[in-house]
Amino acid sequence: MNLFKRSDSKEIALERLNKVILKDRTDFSADIMEKLSKDLIKTISNYMELDKEKAEIHIDTPSEGDVPILTVKIPITNIFKETQVD
Amino acid sequence: MGNILVVTSGKGGVGKTTTSANIGMGLAQTGKNVLLIDADIGLRNLDVVIGMEDRIVYDLVDVIEGSCRLSEALIRDNNHENLALLPAAQTKDKTAVTPEQMVKLCTDLKASYDFIIIDCPAGIEQGFKNAVAGADMAIVVTVPEVSAVRDADRIIGLLKDAGISSPKLILNRVRAEMTKQGDMLGLEDIKEILGIDAIGQIPDDASIIISQNKGIPVVLGDSLAASAYKNIVRRLLGEEVPFLDLNKKEKAGLIARLKRIFE
Numbered sequence: 288m289n290l291f292k293r294s295d296s297k298e299i300a301l302e303r304l305n306k307v308i309l310k311d312r313t314d315f316s317a318d319i320m321e322k323l324s325k326d327l328i329k330t331i332s333n334y335m336e337l338d339k340e341k342a343e344i345h346i347d348t349p350s351e352g353d354v355p356i357l358t359v360k361i362p363i364t365n366i367f368k369e370t371q372v373d
Numbered sequence: 374m375g376n377i378l379v380v381t382s383g384k385g386g387v388g389k390t391t392t393s394a395n396i397g398m399g400l401a402q403t404g405k406n407v408l409l410i411d412a413d414i415g416l417r418n419l420d421v422v423i424g425m426e427d428r429i430v431y432d433l434v435d436v437i438e439g440s441c442r443l444s445e446a447l448i449r450d451n452n453h454e455n456l457a458l459l460p461a462a463q464t465k466d467k468t469a470v471t472p473e474q475m476v477k478l479c480t481d482l483k484a485s486y487d488f489i490i491i492d493c494p495a496g497i498e499q500g501f502k503n504a505v506a507g508a509d510m511a512i513v514v515t516v517p518e519v520s521a522v523r524d525a526d527r528i529i530g531l532l533k534d535a536g537i538s539s540p541k542l543i544l545n546r547v548r549a550e551m552t553k554q555g556d557m558l559g560l561e562d563i564k565e566i567l568g569i570d571a572i573g574q575i576p577d578d579a580s581i582i583i584s585q586n587k588g589i590p591v592v593l594g595d596s597l598a599a600s601a602y603k604n605i606v607r608r609l610l611g612e613e614v615p616f617l618d619l620n621k622k623e624k625a626g627l628i629a630r631l632k633r634i635f636e
Binding site: 294295296297298300301303304305307308311312 | 518519522523526527530552555556557558559562566
């Protein structure tokens with residue numbers, strides 16, 4: 288690093304801040320994740336039968352600086368559920 | 374009916390107490406009835422920043438526990454009768470008070486003051502919860518550093534959870550020449566990241582340190598920092614005041630200082 292060059296270190300600070308804050312904001316507590324899982328399962332169950340026990344729901348940031356992604360993996364036990372609850 | 378304002382930051386050492394003292398004193402200067410509450414139980418500081426440390430007999434915990442009357446714990450400023458301090462306890466810890474007790478205290482006091490300013494401890498634990506419980510407005514103080522802004526973001530989230538949805542930002546310790554050089558986060562950058570409105574920015578000014586050495590809030594003087602605090606007070610009172618150009622004024626200050634040397 289050349290110390291005599293005009294550094295613009297603010298830009299580095301901005302970039303790091305944006306990343307870390309985005310991550311902080313999506314770092315849900317276990318409590319909120321559990322609520323989200325319940326709500327999702329409840330809604331999807333209106334359309335198909337699910338294996339609730341094997342549900343996997345999490346938020347990941349694939350690589351540093353990426354947008355966080357919500358991944359939902361729930362095995363379907365019966366897709367042709369006849370009675371639709373409203 | 375008064376306004377109850379909590380001054381908070383998440384990170385320690387960014388200037389919450391100095392901000393509380395100067396806003397409180399600034400409001401008192403305009404004739405408002407002001408009560409400062411130091412909610413940092415166990416680490417009281419507002420008393421020394423405002424120069425009242427020798428006059429403490431009772432404190433916040435004594436009032437809440439009923440060991441004294443409220444009027445016995447309040448310390449009036451010698452020069453401004455309309456400014457009072459309710460000091461924090463020094464020998465207890467944050468668990469000596471509950472959020473419910475703070476709400477009750479604030480409700481009881483609300484009618485007697487135009488402004489109640491609560492100086493919040495650093496952190497997000499019980500001390501924070503106590504300090505925000507009774508407040509209906511918040512000021513978030515931060516400095517132009519990645520760690521402090523990050524903590525401010527977290528605090529803004531927690532304030533929202535506590536029902537305080539639009540806190541106001543104060544950016545403290547701004548070094549205009551570094552901002553200009555591109556080596557310091559500026560007010561606009563930080564406002565955009567945090568998504569809240571600013572109510573002022575304070576220059577990193579030697580006068581603030583000198584005033585704290587003396588226990589006299591800087592707002593009582595005529596430095597650039599004093600003007601910045603006075604402007605925040607005017608904005609709190611609903612006035613539209615343009616933001617100071619810290620760069621320009623700082624240069625003028627330098628010239629004035631040079632002049633003094635040659636006189």
